[in-house]
Amino acid sequence: MTCFGQDPHLPPTNLGTANVNDGMAGKPGFIYQGFTQFFQTRNVYDQNSNKVNSDLKVNSILQLNQVIYQTPVRVFGGNLVFTVLFPVVQITSSENGRMGPATNSSILGDVIQGTAIQWSDRKLFGKPFSHRAEFDVSLPTGNYSARYDINPSAHSWSYGVYHALTLVLNGRVSMSTRNQLNYNTHFIGSGDKAGAFYNGNYSIDYSILPTLKIEAVAYYLKQLNQDSYNGDHHYYQNQFGISDTKEKVLGAGPGMAYFAPGGVLIEGKVFFETAARNRLSGTRPTIRLLIPLSK
Numbered sequence: 277m278t279c280f281g282q283d284p285h286l287p288p289t290n291l292g293t294a295n296v297n298d299g300m301a302g303k304p305g306f307i308y309q310g311f312t313q314f315f316q317t318r319n320v321y322d323q324n325s326n327k328v329n330s331d332l333k334v335n336s337i338l339q340l341n342q343v344i345y346q347t348p349v350r351v352f353g354g355n356l357v358f359t360v361l362f363p364v365v366q367i368t369s370s371e372n373g374r375m376g377p378a379t380n381s382s383i384l385g386d387v388i389q390g391t392a393i394q395w396s397d398r399k400l401f402g403k404p405f406s407h408r409a410e411f412d413v414s415l416p417t418g419n420y421s422a423r424y425d426i427n428p429s430a431h432s433w434s435y436g437v438y439h440a441l442t443l444v445l446n447g448r449v450s451m452s453t454r455n456q457l458n459y460n461t462h463f464i465g466s467g468d469k470a471g472a473f474y475n476g477n478y479s480i481d482y483s484i485l486p487t488l489k490i491e492a493v494a495y496y497l498k499q500l501n502q503d504s505y506n507g508d509h510h511y512y513q514n515q516f517g518i519s520d521t522k523e524k525v526l527g528a529g530p531g532m533a534y535f536a537p538g539g540v541l542i543e544g545k546v547f548f549e550t551a552a553r554n555r556l557s558g559t560r561p562t563i564r565l566l567i568p569l570s571k
Contacts, residue, residue, distance in 0.1 A: 284468040284503055285555070286523050287414065287430030287460060288363070288385065290438075292495040292547050292562055293340060295479035296533040298452040299442035300406045301394045304348045304355055305570025311340040312563045321552040323520040331372045334426065334556055338385075339364045346394055354395040357408070361388040363418070365428050379426045382419030386429050389413050400443055407441035416464060432470070433461040448483045467506035471522060473499040479531070487535045493545045494528040499554075524553040527560055541566040 293311040301307070315336045320328040341362045349356040363385030369376030392410035399405055414436070418429030438456035445451065454477040462469040474497070481491035499522035505511035512518040531545025543564040549557040 284432075284463055284470040286470050286473055286497075286499060287432065287434050287458075288365075289436070289458060289473075289475050289497070290454065290456065290477065290495075291475065291497065292477055292493060292527060292545065292560060294440075294454065294543075294564060295452055295477055295493045295531060295545065296481050296489060296491055296543055297442050297450070297541065298454050298477065298479075299408055299440045301344070301346050301355075301357065301396060301408065302539060302568055303570070304346045305568065307344040307346070308565075308567045308569055309342040309344065310565045311338070311342070313338040313340070314561045315558055317556045317558040318549075319552070319557045321555065321557055323518055323554050325524075325551070325553040332369070332376055332556075333371070334367065334369045334376065334379075335558075336365055336367045351393050354393040354408075357390075357392040357394050357410070359390040359392065359410075361390075363388075363428075367426055367428065369426060377425035378423065380419055380421055380424040380428060382428060384418045384428055386414050386416055386418040386434075389415065404444040405441065407439065409439050410437070412436040412438070430460075432463050435459045449480065451478075451480045453478050469504045471499045471501040471503050473497060473523070481531075481533065489533040489535075491531040491533060491545070492528075493531045493547065494526070495547065496527075497523065497525050499523045521554060523555045524551065525549050525555055525557060526551040539566075539568040 317333040320330045320332050322328050344359045347356045364383050365385050367379050369379045390410050390412040392408050394408045396406045414434035416431050420427045420429035420431045436456050436458040440454040442452040456475050459472050460470045477495045479491050479493045481489040483489050502509040503521040512521050527547035527549045529547045533543040545562055547560040
């Protein structure tokens with residue numbers, strides 16, 4: 277069996293980092309969020325969503341640091357918000373018990389800057405409702421070298437727009453979603469360009485105590501159009517026989533959230549991936565820490 281590597285891959289995106297109360301932001305002021313996410317490969321899937329006979333393992337540990345400033349400035353009836361994310365990631369790879377694709381051991385990922393409008397304490401169908409619309413720019417500031425097959429930086433500019441919401445259904449149950457569309461530019465110095473894609477996070481939670489919630493969480497990623505080279509969306513089909521370069525994956529699992537004094541939130545969950553296409557599939561344990569910095 278002959279397998280061809282797909283290039284380019286989609287850049288990193290939000291796969292389950294934030295779920296419970298994602299549409300909420302509290303009072304104006306500064307907030308810190310830290311996300312620790314592990315990824316461990318279980319299988320590799322091809323363009324037909326068939327498991328590839330491969331021992332390739334690409335594992336990673338991500339520490340994503342986010343600083344949020346919700347201003348008192350009102351725009352379209354909501355609060356203007358600015359945010360910056362600083363990712364630090366350690367990636368390793370192996371195949372057949374040996375070193376796998378050449379992996380950059382540097383750890384700095386691409387900085388993401390976001391501008392948002394936050395609407396808090398609204399009503400939807402008579403239920404408490406908060407939501408946010410945000411525009412993000414991912415800057416190619418991370419570590420990258422053409423000597424490596426896998427780098428912390430995507431080495432391209434990416435633009436994303438998302439809408440996050442939290443709806444409180446009753447005194448114990450609430451639901452949150454985040455729906456995001458992403459557009460990628462070509463790799464710097466190359467004609468390779470990853471297709472546009474959608475990713476979404478979803479959760480429904482139940483309060484077993486006033487300070488403790490259990491939750492069912494999920495995320496979904498789906499690439500919307502084919503990868504291209506110098507504007508040619510048929511390039512990978514013609515050159516390598518890859519008729520479909522679009523990626524897809526679904527992750528789902530259990531979670532728990534603890535609300536500590538002072539507005540601190542600790543959320544832990546684990547995602548088990550399935551329905552993958554043109555990408556690795558694995559498990560993704562995630563821890564989220566939210567700390568309000570302004571009183």
